[in-house]
Amino acid sequence: MRPLFLTLSILSPVFTTTASGAEGSQKDKRMNEHEKPNVILIYADDLGYGDLSCYGAQGVRTPNVDRLAAKGIRFTDMHAVAATSTPSRYSLLTGEYAWRRPDTDIANGDAAMIIQPWQYTLADMFKHSGYTTAVFGKWHLGLGNKSGEQDWNAPLAATPADLGFDHHYIMAATADRVPCVFIEDGCVANYDTSAPPIEVSYKQNFAGEPTGKEHPELLYNLKPAPKHGHDQSIVNGISRIGYMKGGGDALWKDENIADSITFHATQFIRKHHSKPFFIYFATNDVHVPRFPHPRFRGKSTMGLRGDAIVQFDWCVGQIMQTLDELGISDNTLIILSSDNGPVVNDGYQDQAEELLGNHKPSGPLRGYKYSAYEGGTRVPAIVCWPKCIKPQSKSDALMSQIDWMASLAALIDARLPKGSAPDSHNYLENLLGKKYTGRPWVIEQAANHTLSVRTSEWKYIEANDGPTMTWGSKVETGNCPTPQLYNMKSDVYEQENVAIQHPETVFELESILRKVRARKIPL
Ligand code: NG6
Ligand code: CA
Numbered sequence: 001m002r003p004l005f006l007t008l009s010i011l012s013p014v015f016t017t018t019a020s021g022a023e024g025s026q027k028d029k030r031m032n033e034h035e036k037p038n039v040i041l042i043y044a045d046d047l048g049y050g051d052l053s054c055y056g057a058q059g060v061r062t063p064n065v066d067r068l069a070a071k072g073i074r075f076t077d078m079h080a081v082a083a084t085s086t087p088s089r090y091s092l093l094t095g096e097y098a099w100r101r102p103d104t105d106i107a108n109g110d111a112a113m114i115i116q117p118w119q120y121t122l123a124d125m126f127k128h129s130g131y132t133t134a135v136f137g138k139w140h141l142g143l144g145n146k147s148g149e150q151d152w153n154a155p156l157a158a159t160p161a162d163l164g165f166d167h168h169y170i171m172a173a174t175a176d177r178v179p180c181v182f183i184e185d186g187c188v189a190n191y192d193t194s195a196p197p198i199e200v201s202y203k204q205n206f207a208g209e210p211t212g213k214e215h216p217e218l219l220y221n222l223k224p225a226p227k228h229g230h231d232q233s234i235v236n237g238i239s240r241i242g243y244m245k246g247g248g249d250a251l252w253k254d255e256n257i258a259d260s261i262t263f264h265a266t267q268f269i270r271k272h273h274s275k276p277f278f279i280y281f282a283t284n285d286v287h288v289p290r291f292p293h294p295r296f297r298g299k300s301t302m303g304l305r306g307d308a309i310v311q312f313d314w315c316v317g318q319i320m321q322t323l324d325e326l327g328i329s330d331n332t333l334i335i336l337s338s339d340n341g342p343v344v345n346d347g348y349q350d351q352a353e354e355l356l357g358n359h360k361p362s363g364p365l366r367g368y369k370y371s372a373y374e375g376g377t378r379v380p381a382i383v384c385w386p387k388c389i390k391p392q393s394k395s396d397a398l399m400s401q402i403d404w405m406a407s408l409a410a411l412i413d414a415r416l417p418k419g420s421a422p423d424s425h426n427y428l429e430n431l432l433g434k435k436y437t438g439r440p441w442v443i444e445q446a447a448n449h450t451l452s453v454r455t456s457e458w459k460y461i462e463a464n465d466g467p468t469m470t471w472g473s474k475v476e477t478g479n480c481p482t483p484q485l486y487n488m489k490s491d492v493y494e495q496e497n498v499a500i501q502h503p504e505t506v507f508e509l510e511s512i513l514r515k516v517r518a519r520k521i522p523l
Contacts, residue, residue, distance in 0.1 A: 035331075036129070036130070036131070036276040036412055037276070037331045037332060037333045037385060037387065037388075037411070037412075038273070038276055038277050038278070038279075038323075038328060038331065038332040038333070039126065039131075039276075039277075039278045039279070039332070039333050039334075039335075039408060039411075039412075040278075040279045040281060040319060040332060040333070040334045040335070041092075041278075041279065041280045041281065041334075041335050041404075042281045042283070042315075042316060042319070042334060042335065042336040042337075043089075043092070043137075043138075043280065043281065043282040043283070043337060043338070043339060044283050044285060044286065044312055044336070044337070044338040044339070045085065045138055045174075045282070045283060045284060045285060045286060045287040045338070045339055046286050046287050046288075046338065046339070046340060046341070046342055046343055046346070046369055047285075047286055047309070047312065047338035047342065047379065047380060048338070048341050048342025048361035048362050048363070048368070048369075048375065048379070048380075049341065049342075049361075049362050049363040049364075049365055049375065049378050049379060049380055050342075050359070050360045050361055050362055050363030050364070050365075051286070051309055051342055051361055051380070052065050052066070052069075052309075052313075052380050053065075053066050054066040054069040054070075054074060054380075054382075055074075055363055055380050056360075056363055057309075057359060058357065058358050058359040058360070059300055059301045059302040059306050059355075059356070059357050059358075059359030060299075060300035060301070060302060060306040060309045060310060060359070061300075061310075061313075062309060062310070062312075062313040062316075063313065063317075064313045064314065064316045064317030064320060065312075065313050065316050065336065065382065067317075067320070068316060068320065068334060068336060068382050068384045069382045069384075070391060070392055071384045071386055071389075071391050072334075072382055072383050072384030072385060072386075072389045072391065072393065072433075073382070073383050073384075073389050073390070073393035073394065073395055073431075073432070073433040074380075074381070074382050074393070074394050074395070075380075075381040075382070075383075075394075075395050075396075075397070075399055076394065076395070076396045077378065077395075077396055077397060077398045077399060077438070077456075078337060078378070078379060078380075078381035078399045078400070078401070079377045079378055079379065079398075079399065079400045079401065079442050079444055079454070080337070080338060080339055080340050080341075080377045080379050080401050081097060081098060081377070081400065081401055081402050081443075081444075081445060082098055082099075082340060082377065082444075082445035082446075082447075083340045083341060083369055083370050083371055083372070083376030083377050083444070083445065083446050083447050084105070084106050084339075084340050084369065084370060084447050085106060085138070085140050085174070085287075085339045085340060086098070086104055086105060086106050086107045086114070086140050086141060087099065087104045087105065087445055088339040088340055088401065089139075089140055089141055089282075089339060090104045090114060090115065090141060091401065091402055091423075092122065092339075092401050092404060092405075093115060093121045093122050093123070093141070093163070093280075093405075094115060094119055094120075094121055094122075094405070094420075094421065095122070095402065095404075095405035095406060095416075095420065095421025095422065095423060095424030096421065096422050096423050096424075097402065097423045097443065097445070097516075098445065099445050099449055099451065100423075101114075105447075106140075106447075107140055107141065107142050107173055108147075108173060108177055108202050108241070108242060109172045109173035109174075109177040109178050109179050109200060109202075109241075109242055110147060110148045110150060110172075110178075110179075110200050110201070110202055110242070111142035111143075111147050111173070112142050112143070112144055112145055112146050112147040112150075112158070113141065113142040113143055113144060113145065113158040113159070113162070113163075114141045114142040115141055115163055117158065117162040117163065119163070119420070120416060120417050120420035120421070121163045121164050122164075122278075122280075122404070122405050122408065123135070123160070123163055123164030123165045123278065123280070124163065124164030125164070125405065125408070125409055125412075125414045125416060126164070126278035126408075126412065126414075127164045127165075127166065127278075128164075128414065129276075129412045129413070129414045130275070130276060131275075131276045131277055131278045131412070132166050132167075132272045132275060132276070132277045132278070133164055133165050133166045133167070133277070133278045133279075133280075134165060134166060134167040134168065134169075134265075134268050134277070134278070134279050134280070135160050135165045135167075135168045135169075135170055135279075135280040135281075135282065136168075136169050136170065136261045136264050136265045136268070136279065136280070136281050136282065137169075137170060137171065137261040137281060137282035137283050137284060138170070138171050138173075138174060138175075138282040138283065138284050138287070139160065139168075139170040139171060139172060139173070139183075139282070140171075140172075140173050140174055142172075143156050143158065143159055143172050143183065144156045144157050144158055144159075145157040145158045148201070148202065148203075150200070152179055152181070152188055152197075152198035152199070152200060153188070153191070153197045153198055154187075155186045155187050156183065156186050156187070159183070159185075159186045161185065161186060165280075167185060167268060168183065168184065168185060168186075169182055169183075169184045169185075169189065169261065169264040170182065170183050170184075170282075171183075171252075171257075171284065174284075174287055175252075175254060175257065175284050175287060175288070175289055176230055176240050176241055176287070176288050176289055176347070176348075177240060177241045177242050178200055178232075178233055178235070178240050178241070178242035178243065178244035179198060179200045179244050179247070180235040180236070180240065180244065180247070180251050180252050181198065181247055181250045181251060181252060182250075182252060182260070188247075188250050189250065190249060190250045191250050192247065192248030192249040192250045194248060195246050195247055195248020195249065195250070196245060196246035196248075197246050198244065198245070198246040198247045198250070199244065199245045199246060200242065200243070200244045200245075201242070201243045201244075202241075202242045202243070203243075204243065205232070205233070205243045206243060206244075206245040209233060209243065209244075209245050210234055211231060211232050211233060211234065211239065211243075212224055212230070212231040212232065212233075212234055212238075212239020212240075213231040213232070213239070215234065218234050218237065219234065219237055219238065219239055220237035221236055221237035221238045221254070221289075221291060222237070222238045222289045222291060222348050222349065222350060223239075223348065223349045224239055224347055224348055224349070225345060225347050225348055225349055225472070227472065228345075228347040228348075228472040229241055229347060229472075230288075230289075230347045230348060233245075235247075235251050235252075236251065236252070236253050236254055238254060238289050238291065238348075240289075254289060254291035255291055255292065255293045255294065256293065257284045258283065258284065258285060258292065258293065258311045258312070258314070258315050259293060261281070261283065261284070261315070262314075262315045262318045262319070265279060265281050265319060266318055266319065266322040269319070269322050269323065269326065270322065270326065273326045273328050276412075281315075281319065282339075283312055283315055285308045285309065285311050285312035285315070286305060286308040286309055286312060286342075287346075288346040288347055288348050288350070289348050289350070290304040290305050290307075290308040290348070290350050290352070291304065291308075292304065292307045292308045292310070292311040293311060296308075296310045296311045296314065301355070301357055301359075302352070302355045302356060302357065302359055303350065303351045303352065303354075303355040304350040304351065304352065305344070305350060305352040305355075306355070306359070316336065319334075320334075329386060330386045330387045331385075331387050332385070333383065333384070333385035333388075333411070334382075334383070334384045334385070335381070335382070335383050335404070335431075336380070336381070336382045336383075336384075337379055337380060337381040337382070337401065338379040338380060339379075340369045340370075340376060340377065340379070341361075341362055341365075341367065341368050341369045341371065341375045341376045341377060341378070341379060342361030342362055342368055342369060342375070343361075343368045343369040343370070343475060344356060344361060344368070344474075345472070345474060346369075347472060353474075361375075362374075362375035364492055364493065365378055365492065365493070366476065366478075366493045366494045366495070367475065367476050367477075367478055367494075368475045368476075369447075369475065370446065370447035370470050370475050370477060371446055371447075371475060371476060371477055371478045372444065372446035372450045372452050372461045372477060372478030372479065373461075373476060373478040373494050374444075374454075374459065374492070374494060376444065376446055376447075376478070377444040377445070381399070381401075383431050383432070383433075385432065388432055389432050389433050390433055393433040395430065395433060395436055395438075396436070396438075397430050397435075397436050397437060397438030397439075398438035398439050398441075398442055398454060398455070398456050399427060399430060399431075399438055399439060399442070400439060400442045400443075402423050402424055402425075402443075403424050403425050403426070403427040403439070404424070404431075405421045405424040406421055406424035406425050406426045406427075407424075407425075407426050407427050407428040407430075407431050408428075409421070409426070410426045410428040411428055422519070425439075427439065438456065440455065441453050441454060441455050441509075441512050442454045443513070443516055446477065446478060446479075447470070447477070448464065448466045448477065448479065450462055450464045450466065450477075450478070450479060451513055452478075453509040453510075453512050453513050454488070455488075455509070456488070456489075457487065457488060457489055458485060458486070458487065458488060458505055458509060459484075459485070459486040459488050459494060460483065460484065460485050460499075460505075460506060460509035460510065460513075461478055461480065461483070461484040461485075462483060462510070462513065463480065463481055463482050463483045463484075464479050464480070464481070465479070465481055466479035467479060468480075478494075480497070482499065483499045483506050483510070484497045484499055485497060485498050485499040485502055485505060485506050485509070486498065
């Protein structure tokens with residue numbers, strides 16, 4: 001949907017137009033360059049609904065995130081589009097449900113760029129509205145124009161620069177997938193000319209290169225969990241998914257990833273703060289391999305997973321402090337959220353399960369990352385913009401990240417080209433805490449593409465034949481060969497399937513799904 005022109009009244013008291021103002025008068029009052037807020041999207045990886053202290057975390061304190069929440073609005077029913085990374089990120093940046101497209105599932109490090117340069121992205125939108133744009137951290141949306149055929153020793157053929165980002169400093173995929181190097185503006189950062197060239201394969205190993213499977217004695221930092229993969233090439237004493245060779249000094253050290261992306265992001269803010277900027281700050285935390293810097297070790301009661309959350313909180317604090325130092329906090333809108341729900345054991349021997357204690361990564365919800373249950377996609381979400389949002393706000397509105405593109409378009413008064421962001425709708429008023437009604441329904445995508453429909457009252461999970469547990473991760477998938485219906489008001493943990501008792505509701509929610517699939521539903 002194309003965004004409506006910004007209803008400036010919602011931005012009061014800063015903007016004083018009335019909601020009924022004709023377009024002509026609204027035009028006069030559109031934000032000029034100096035009024036446009038900076039926008040920072042902080043996107044954590046695998047951070048669960050119950051992983052922050054402002055959401056009830058038990059095993060870790062997150063004072064910086066809590067401060068952000070106290071200055072703004074905290075959402076209790078915000079959904080990532082999918083229960084895994086690549087589809088959630090695809091949808092976030094394009095405003096299109098990933099399940100409409102092939103090849104949007106968890107990408108390997110040698111995947112070609114998934115979003116096509118002709119697609120209109122969130123970054124394009126900001127750039128065309130006069131913003132300087134950048135992405136830091138986890139990319140996981142492919143690079144180059146042909147899978148498996150990138151030359152990592154030369155400028156890459158397709159990068160975030162083709163998608164509206166003026167600057168990028170990114171990891172190609174995830175920290176557990178090769179290549180373990182940062183890509184900066186199209187090339188491997190800190191490229192080491194004295195080292196052998198970088199080669200990457202997801203098919204076969206390179207002669208003479210040790211793997212975690214054959215040489216566990218070389219895994220001095222982290223070992224993979226038994227029967228869980230992650231036992232191929234070894235970088236920094238940790239084995240990964242995929243094979244790589246070369247890289248020398250360009251290879252990352254996992255314990256420095258958070259410092260490195262935070263340094264680059266804060267430098268960017270310092271350099272570009274005199275004009276509006278948009279930053280997509282996508283942390284590696286708290287994805288596996290969890291290997292935070294030594295200064296965060298022991299700062300939670302949960303070992304490496306909890307310490308990685310502390311590290312994430314530190315990154316948030318650094319960004320907030322930089323904005324404060326520059327005097328631009330008031331007019332910077334920060335959105336903080338996660339790409340999918342949490343997971344405890346995701347394939348390394350990091351003692352996440354053993355040290356969990358009474359901490360509940362999904363809070364009161366059932367299921368984790370990968371699941372069709374709520375824990376898969378319902379994630380923490382905080383929006384802070386001191387100039388416009390009332391502090392200490394909380395919203396229980398049903399919301400989805402699919403709407404962020406159209407909502408942010410409304411915020412900055414951007415016109416989206418016809419056909420772009422087709423599934424995104426303007427919920428700016430909800431994001432800013434001016435309205436609390438939310439979406440009539442939200443679609444959730446599980447790892448195996450099972451779709452669910454949520455309304456404020458119900459949750460419908462379509463029938464499917466997948467396994468009830470994911471292999472390795474001990475995660476309940478929520479799969480069931482018959483339709484499931486849960487009453488979210490009385491059964492938030494999705495325990496009692498009441499589909500048989502409420503066939504009319506099942507039919508109604510199935511119909512929504514059918515129409516959304518066929519793109520035949522107005523909102
Ligand atoms: C899975 C990995 C898991 C994680 C996930 C992607 C195995 C057994 N599991 O395939 O560790 O990397 O992919 O996570 O290899 S995501 O958050 O980026 O979607
Ligand atoms: Ca993730």
